Amino acid sequence: MPRHPSSSDKPATTPDSPCLPLEMFDNEDYDCRTPDDWLALGRCEGSHQKPIPAKALLPKDDGITSDDPRSPSLEYCWHLVGVLDYSKEKCQYLVEKVHQNSKETDQKGNLNSICPTNPDIKHWIPRIRLYFCAEDPRIFVERIQFALRYRKNAEALCLYRLSVLCMPSCPGSPSLSTDSLQQIKRLVLSTPGLRPKISETYMGELEMETKLGYDRTMNRMTSDKYVMNNPRKFSQITLPKKESANVPQKVFLFPVIHLQYPLISF
Numbered sequence: 001m002p003r004h005p006s007s008s009d010k011p012a013t014t015p016d017s018p019c020l021p022l023e024m025f026d027n028e029d030y031d032c033r034t035p036d037d038w039l040a041l042g043r044c045e046g047s048h049q050k051p052i053p054a055k056a057l058l059p060k061d062d063g064i065t066s067d068d069p070r071s072p073s074l075e076y077c078w079h080l081v082g083v084l085d086y087s088k089e090k091c092q093y094l095v096e097k098v099h100q101n102s103k104e105t106d107q108k109g110n111l112n113s114i115c116p117t118n119p120d121i122k123h124w125i126p127r128i129r130l131y132f133c134a135e136d137p138r139i140f141v142e143r144i145q146f147a148l149r150y151r152k153n154a155e156a157l158c159l160y161r162l163s164v165l166c167m168p169s170c171p172g173s174p175s176l177s178t179d180s181l182q183q184i185k186r187l188v189l190s191t192p193g194l195r196p197k198i199s200e201t202y203m204g205e206l207e208m209e210t211k212l213g214y215d216r217t218m219n220r221m222t223s224d225k226y227v228m229n230n231p232r233k234f235s236q237i238t239l240p241k242k243e244s245a246n247v248p249q250k251v252f253l254f255p256v257i258h259l260q261y262p263l264i265s266f
Contacts, residue, residue, distance in 0.1 A: 018151060023126035025150040030143035032135055035086040041134065051082025056095050057129040062121050092124040156238040163237060167219040176214040184210060
């Protein structure tokens with residue numbers, strides 16, 4: 001969530017501000033109950049659905065409205081809330097703020113009864129911004145840390161790939177030779193079941209895509225070299241980790257048994 005700007009002279013966003021919503025990287029494996037199980041905690045025989053005690057990250061001032069929840073004009077903090085409903089289409093919970101300093105809460109902040117601050121104002125929020133009082137807070141912290149870590153890795157990878165895609169093809173850089181391109185075309189056209197009309201129609205586009213893929217590969221190799229040699233100058237770019245291939249140390253060869261079957265004539 002963006003922080004409230006302390007001065008109007010400062011820019012609303014910074015280069016290090018996250019651009020992807022945190023709920024995209026939420027791991028539901030940390031949840032100990034399904035949404036229906038959470039709502040079932042507030043159902044009693046012969047009564048309607050009761051709010052579930054929880055804490056949610058919500059705007060501090062309900063009077064400031066914005067269509068974008070990440071707007072810099074919104075200041076967020078954790079509020080005691082009551083969970084009312086769940087939307088399967090939005091994958092969000094419906095909550096309402098409740099009084100924090102009243103007889104409805106004990107000294108530890110746990111809810112004894114639900115008393116909304118403003119029944120007319122309700123919020124739809126994702127699960128990553130909602131902490132149920134009945135769940136383990138340590139697991140919830142691990143859940144947030146997991147999402148933050150994966151968002152950081154995803155944004156670093158997006159910046160890296162965008163930097164490579166925006167690199168122009170420098171004159172003098174190696175390009176795909178005509179002989180290599182013709183060999184690729186021969187291999188493609190020799191594919192069994194390929195219809196000649198389709199191959200002739202899209203062959204020009206395939207050649208362009210092949211050349212573009214080769215140029216981007218060369219740009220990526222050049223970019224990786226410059227970033228590794230100048231880590232301070234390109235500190236904002238993180239190179240993706242190369243996955244090492246698992247090569248077996250031992251290989252077992254099984255003998256091939258040749259079976260001779262008798263010829264049967266019909």
